[in-house]
Amino acid sequence: METTKTTNLKATLEQILDTEKLKYCFDCGICTASCSMAELLGKDYNPRRLLERIVLDPDSVLSSEELWLCAWCYRCYKRCPQALKVPEIFLLMRTISAKRGNFQASEKAFKIIVEKVPLPFITTLVCFHPERAGLDRKKVMEKIEELSREDSKRRKKRKAARASGEKVAVVGSGPAGLTVASELSRRGFHATVFESLPEPGGMLRKCIPENRLPRQVLDKEIQLVEDVGVEIRTGVVVGKDLSFEDLSKDGFHAIFIGTGAHKSQKLKMEGVDLKGVVHALGFLWSVHSDNKVEVGKNIVVIGGGNVAVDAARTALNLGAKDVTILYRRSRDEMPANPWEVKEAEEAGVKIEFLVAPVRILGEGTVSAIECVRTQLGEPDETGRRKAVPIEGSAFKREADMVILAIGEAPDLEFLPKEIELNEDGSLWVNPVTMETSMQGIFAGGDAVTGPASVIEAICAGKQAAESIVSYLKSREG
Numbered sequence: 001m002e003t004t005k006t007t008n009l010k011a012t013l014e015q016i017l018d019t020e021k022l023k024y025c026f027d028c029g030i031c032t033a034s035c036s037m038a039e040l041l042g043k044d045y046n047p048r049r050l051l052e053r054i055v056l057d058p059d060s061v062l063s064s065e066e067l068w069l070c071a072w073c074y075r076c077y078k079r080c081p082q083a084l085k086v087p088e089i090f091l092l093m094r095t096i097s098a099k100r101g102n103f104q105a106s107e108k109a110f111k112i113i114v115e116k117v118p119l120p121f122i123t124t125l126v127c128f129h130p131e132r133a134g135l136d137r138k139k140v141m142e143k144i145e146e147l148s149r150e151d152s153k154r155r156k157k158r159k160a161a162r163a164s165g166e167k168v169a170v171v172g173s174g175p176a177g178l179t180v181a182s183e184l185s186r187r188g189f190h191a192t193v194f195e196s197l198p199e200p201g202g203m204l205r206k207c208i209p210e211n212r213l214p215r216q217v218l219d220k221e222i223q224l225v226e227d228v229g230v231e232i233r234t235g236v237v238v239g240k241d242l243s244f245e246d247l248s249k250d251g252f253h254a255i256f257i258g259t260g261a262h263k264s265q266k267l268k269m270e271g272v273d274l275k276g277v278v279h280a281l282g283f284l285w286s287v288h289s290d291n292k293v294e295v296g297k298n299i300v301v302i303g304g305g306n307v308a309v310d311a312a313r314t315a316l317n318l319g320a321k322d323v324t325i326l327y328r329r330s331r332d333e334m335p336a337n338p339w340e341v342k343e344a345e346e347a348g349v350k351i352e353f354l355v356a357p358v359r360i361l362g363e364g365t366v367s368a369i370e371c372v373r374t375q376l377g378e379p380d381e382t383g384r385r386k387a388v389p390i391e392g393s394a395f396k397r398e399a400d401m402v403i404l405a406i407g408e409a410p411d412l413e414f415l416p417k418e419i420e421l422n423e424d425g426s427l428w429v430n431p432v433t434m435e436t437s438m439q440g441i442f443a444g445g446d447a448v449t450g451p452a453s454v455i456e457a458i459c460a461g462k463q464a465a466e467s468i469v470s471y472l473k474s475r476e477g
């Protein structure tokens, strides 16, 4: 028999969620098939099953650890035939769960994260976001710390992996590279990470805002990676300071490429070379490198992704008076996470939708930007509706700084020419083995997918580590 609480919850959900739509989920499962966490955790996490239970028995979901294991990569939403924002549905349930004081469910999830998800401190902060459901971030991190101590005691008790003489070179110290290196090191292989920048961490250090990922948490996680035996050499640009041939001569038996997507897309528009026009990644990198960055008073950010939102918030924090994001489509098409957009607006960032830049104006230095209003037309080749300029709608807006955040791509010119790239310039890999077109060279993360998320890079790293182990064992045997 249903309890009153269950009936109330069902009734509340009927009002908030389109439960009729959710019933189609019973026969689908694309969310689970595309989910990074399902890939990483196997039977421990199944979003399709969770959606089904939200319709049939929502109370049982409130006490389920699975509810807290969505890592917000939005792959499910991108592939869902009904375009359901599954992570948002889970957030709603998480919030109800937390309000009802159901903390055991989240704590069970944290245990799974510490035991099975590489880089648990980082992923808790930048992927799982328990604080969005009202949990206290400080207490959550203390719990992760406690669980991590218990986990490391358990690991020490287990028989240490037999040390192998095989050496693996990992190019890039972002989440993909760090995952490959730590997984291999735990399995007894020698992993050396080569990083071009002075400090390891990739985008985690270079661009993710400090309030989302405090650098002392990043440093601590990297220390844990070094503690399992990984060697990190910074300030080494592979392809310039060290060639692939050098790596082979130095006795590395396999190579992993995890060099990310750091090349800012160029905007072909009059005025992009004016002083005061900057690329978002360069801007964020300068801010996080402790360079004194001066921002203007009136800032315009062009773009609609998470990078645009992070750049806008950072500019506001640095003292800009007015920060406006211009996005050529509507709010519904905006690629940035909806909660990032909401938080940015609450912090004071303005967003103008259906506006496209035409040219940047100024004499030597930017002083204004000319734009047109747009309307949504037919879907383009990506399936998103085109932004069509409205005739006679041109207008000018003053700006003393323009931040371009129109996308990033992998920069793979340093690779040997024999390694095949995809048409869009990303790195081709066999999707099962993560091996490139050159034997013994594997790759993963943003270099392969284009800009994605930390959890996707970690997943790729874990998958590649498995393949590298098989490859090295096949060489031995």
Ligand SMILES: Cc1cc2nc3c(=O)[nH]c(=O)nc-3n(C[C@H](O)[C@H](O)[C@H](O)COP(=O)(O)OP(=O)(O)OC[C@H]3O[C@@H](n4cnc5c(N)ncnc54)[C@H](O)[C@@H]3O)c2cc1C
Residues within 6 Å of the ligand: 126, 127, 171, 172, 173, 174, 175, 176, 177, 194, 195, 196, 197, 200, 201, 202, 203, 204, 207, 208, 209, 212, 236, 237, 238, 239, 258, 259, 260, 261, 262, 284, 306, 307, 310, 311, 414, 444, 445, 446, 447, 451, 452, 453, 454, 455, 457
């Ligand atoms: C502003 C911003 C905010 C973001 N916020 C989030 C977020 O909140 N949550 C989330 O999940 N994701 C977020 N992301 C995305 C996430 O950071 C990336 O998807 C992830 O870091 C990709 O990991 P990776 O290991 O593939 O590459 P990266 O993290 O980019 O690391 C690649 C590393 O390789 C190094 N390298 C490159 N070429 C060479 C070479 N030739 N030799 C040696 N080293 C080299 C680079 O210096 C870099 O350190 C954000 C991205 C940006 C830009």
